[in-house]
Amino acid sequence: MILVDVDGVAMSRPDRALFRDLSVTVSQGDRLGVLGVNGVGKSTLLGVMTGPVEPEAGRVRRGRDVTVAVLEQRPELGSGTVRDAV
Numbered sequence: 485m486i487l488v489d490v491d492g493v494a495m496s497r498p499d500r501a502l503f504r505d506l507s508v509t510v511s512q513g514d515r516l517g518v519l520g521v522n523g524v525g526k527s528t529l530l531g532v533m534t535g536p537v538e539p540e541a542g543r544v545r546r547g548r549d550v551t552v553a554v555l556e557q558r559p560e561l562g563s564g565t566v567r568d569a570v
Contacts, residue, residue, distance in 0.1 A: 485512040486547045488533050493542030495528050502528055506542070527557060 487510045494504040502525030510516055510533070518526045531537030532544060534552045546552070561569040 486510075486545075487512060487514075487550050488547070488552075489545045490533055491543045491545075493532055493539035493544065495525060495532065495537075495540055504541070508533075530554075 489509045491507050493506050495502045496504075506529070508516075518529060520526050528537060532539050534554050535544075535546070536554075559569075
């Protein structure tokens with residue numbers, strides 16, 4: 485089952501392209517690692533894939549009945565245990 489299909493997406497910053505014509509398909513059971521130095525677009529790519537960020541070009545399709553959950557890079561979890569937060 486396809487969870488998310490990213491086809492030809494592009495994102496940029498005023499001074500440079502972060503990525504262009506990027507395509508990837510994530511299926512059930514896949515594991516994805518996104519690596520890179522600060523400022524190259526890792527969080528932006530994940531935002532495009534999960535939904536809160538619209539790509540400047542290309543298309544993102546999510547599988548039917550797929551629910552996406554995201555733990556932000558700097559979450560506000562409050563006090564308590566990790567179990568409480570989850």
